[in-house]
Amino acid sequence: MPEPGWTLCAPCPHCFFHAWQRIDGGGLCWEAEWECDQCEFGGPRDACNTDGGWGPAPHGVRAAVVAAEGTVLLRVEGSGGAALTVFRDALGMTIPQVLAAVRDGYRATPVEARYLTQRLRAAGFGARTQ
Numbered sequence: 001m002p003e004p005g006w007t008l009c010a011p012c013p014h015c016f017f018h019a020w021q022r023i024d025g026g027g028l029c030w031e032a033e034w035e036c037d038q039c040e041f042g043g044p045r046d047a048c049n050t051d052g053g054w055g056p057a058p059h060g061v062r063a064a065v066v067a068a069e070g071t072v073l074l075r076v077e078g079s080g081g082a083a084l085t086v087f088r089d090a091l092g093m094t095i096p097q098v099l100a101a102v103r104d105g106y107r108a109t110p111v112e113a114r115y116l117t118q119r120l121r122a123a124g125f126g127a128r129t130q
């Protein structure tokens with residue numbers, strides 16, 4: 001067992017992983033933190049419980065965002081290379097993924113949908129969510 005005062009830089013079984021995305025200064029970013037009322041992890045002395053970055057969220061972070069906020073189906077109206085570029089630049093998708101997203105719609109998180117809609121409109125495309 002850790003001694004009192006030991007900063008264990010790992011979550012305990014009671015820790016809750018909380019993640020979200022936002023649009024900041026025109027860029028897509030994500031943040032994640034562990035919250036817990038049972039262990040020291042995430043206490044004020046301890047910054048190792050938080051993480052964040054720009055661009056597409058890492059897999060586990062995105063999964064937590066989807067679990068918390070769900071997804072919307074984003075549909076692009078019209079087609080063309082610029083729409084493909086928006087998806088690729090925003091979310092780091094591969095060409096087959098991008099083609100499928102433009103053709104069939106893309107299951108985006110609410111923040112991704114807002115961000116993609118802004119970028120698509122700036123590139124001259126319509127976008128709607130369902």
Ligand SMILES: [Zn+2]
Pocket residue numbers: 011012013014015016035036037038039040041
């Ligand atoms: Zn904990």
